[in-house]
Amino acid sequence: MERENNEIKNLENEEEFNKEKEILIIDLDKNKKDLFELEKREDYLIKKKEQIINSEKYIFSNNLDIKQKEITIDLSKMKEKIVSDFSKLKKSLKKYQRLDMTSEFEKKLIDNYIANELEALLIDSNLKIIDILNNLSRAISEEKISVKDKIINRIKEQIKKMNYEYLTDFIKKYNLIIENKKKLESEMQKNDVKKDLDKIEKEIHEIKNLQSSIKLENDLMKQKLVSKEKWKKCPRCGKEIPNNWKHHLKCGWKENEEESREQESDSKKSKIMVFTSPTCPHCLPALNLAKQIKKERNVKVIEVNTATPHGQKKAKQMGIMAVPTIFVKGPAYPQVIGLKGLPSKKGLLKIVDISLGIEEWEKSKGFFKNLFSKIKKKSNKSD
Numbered sequence: 064m065e066r067e068n069n070e071i072k073n074l075e076n077e078e079e080f081n082k083e084k085e086i087l088i089i090d091l092d093k094n095k096k097d098l099f100e101l102e103k104r105e106d107y108l109i110k111k112k113e114q115i116i117n118s119e120k121y122i123f124s125n126n127l128d129i130k131q132k133e134i135t136i137d138l139s140k141m142k143e144k145i146v147s148d149f150s151k152l153k154k155s156l157k158k159y160q161r162l163d164m165t166s167e168f169e170k171k172l173i174d175n176y177i178a179n180e181l182e183a184l185l186i187d188s189n190l191k192i193i194d195i196l197n198n199l200s201r202a203i204s205e206e207k208i209s210v211k212d213k214i215i216n217r218i219k220e221q222i223k224k225m226n227y228e229y230l231t232d233f234i235k236k237y238n239l240i241i242e243n244k245k246k247l248e249s250e251m252q253k254n255d256v257k258k259d260l261d262k263i264e265k266e267i268h269e270i271k272n273l274q275s276s277i278k279l280e281n282d283l284m285k286q287k288l289v290s291k292e293k294w295k296k297c298p299r300c301g302k303e304i305p306n307n308w309k310h311h312l313k314c315g316w317k318e319n320e321e322e323s324r325e326q327e328s329d330s331k332k333s334k335i336m337v338f339t340s341p342t343c344p345h346c347l348p349a350l351n352l353a354k355q356i357k358k359e360r361n362v363k364v365i366e367v368n369t370a371t372p373h374g375q376k377k378a379k380q381m382g383i384m385a386v387p388t389i390f391v392k393g394p395a396y397p398q399v400i401g402l403k404g405l406p407s408k409k410g411l412l413k414i415v416d417i418s419l420g421i422e423e424w425e426k427s428k429g430f431f432k433n434l435f436s437k438i439k440k441k442s443n444k445s446d
Contacts (some may be wrong), residue, residue: 071393080415087284087288088288089286090284091284091288094101094280094284097277098274098278101270102274104270108263108270109267111263111437112260112263112267113128115259115260115263116260119185120256121260124254124257127160127247127251127254128251130247131244131247132146132253134240134247137240138237138240138244141233141237141240144233145233146180146181148180148221149177151218151221152196152199153177153220155203155218156176156199157173157177157204158208159173159198159199160173160174162207162208164202165209169195169198172187172191172192172195173195175178175187184230184234190230193225193227194228196225196281197222200219200222203215203218203219297311302314331361331394332362332363333362333391333392333393333394333419334362334363334391334392334393335353335356335357335363335364335365335389335415336365336391336392337350337353337364337366337367337387337389337437338369338374338378338381338386338387338388338389339350339366339367339368339369339387340368340369340370341368342385343387344385345404345405348405349387349389349406350364350387352408353389353406353411355406356411356412359412360412360415360419362415362419369383385403385404387404387405388401388404389406389411390402391411391414391415392418393415393418393419394420395420396417396418396420396424400414400417
């Protein structure tokens with residue numbers, strides 16, 4: 064009955080694995096079709112983008128961009144020019160501002176020009192600044208304002224230059240550039256070619272992101288489909304089978320049978336259990352001695368490190384008070400034979416042979432009295 068249940072369970076596992084594999088294949092196929100459609104859409108958008116770039120509308124739009132940059136440069140130059148003009152008179156204007164003869168209106172207007180020359184000029188519709196500049200020139204001539212001799216002529220020349228005609232011409236040119244800028248911006252708003260191009264580039268970017276996601280998902284599914292975690296070689300026939308299978312119906316392999324064979328093989332061996340500690344100087348030689356005997360006899364060597372929680376628990380169970388301590392147990396002598404300290408190879412080999420039934424225990428000769436510690440009889444706890 065149990066055998067039938069195991070066979071049914073294995074068949075169910077095989078069916079479940081095949082279903083999972085089928086789903087993965089279907090998903091991979093779907094993703095393949097999605098990628099194909101995305102590539103088609105991307106190709107279409109790239110061609111459309113090229114058409115737009117080669118169109119007259121796009122060329123016109125580029126020309127508008129160039130004009131816009133030129134206007135921006137012109138405005139910047141105009142601003143730099145008027146700032147430079149007033150910067151040459153700034154110190155003198157501040158001195159004039161402190162005179163008793165200067166009215167409050169003049170003081171406020173001078174403050175505006177010092178703070179922002181261009182803005183002050185554009186809102187000074189009657190160009191009252193010209194009157195202030197003329198008054199400044201007279202104040203310098205009448206020595207009401209102290210100015211260094213070497214720059215007096217330079218300041219007067221600058222004031223003379225900044226007359227009504229000069230400033231009105233500047234304002235006209237500046238306003239004309241501003242007017243052209245507004246017209247240009249209006250034309251640019253009507254021309255939607257750049258917006259169309261931005262939409263296309265945005266969609267292409269989204270497609271590329273989606274393609275990357277699908278490709279990553281495909282890689283993960285492929286890994287899952289062919290992953291070594293899902294497959295293993297059948298111990299009997301060597302064919303690839305799902306990793307969770309415990310029974311291969313085609314060749315008759317069963318996992319429990321293999322385990323029982325291993326257990327049967329272990330049951331014929333003697334076990335040498337060596338209790339060690341990292342700080343013990345004699346523990347490593349004791350462990351190496353056990354490993355040497357393993358090469359000569361059918362034994363299994365087990366190290367128990369008392370520095371670990373598991374080792375501490377095991378040492379407490381076995382009553383270990385010092386290390387190294389060695390326990391030997393075999394099929395011919397079921398009781399546990401214990402040794403404290405580092406034994407000789409001859410002494411340990413003798414105990415192993417007794418546990419394997421190669422030799423007998425020599426009670427009368429007292430050979431083991433000096434060699435062995437008190438024997439602890441714990442027949443099952445050492446496993």
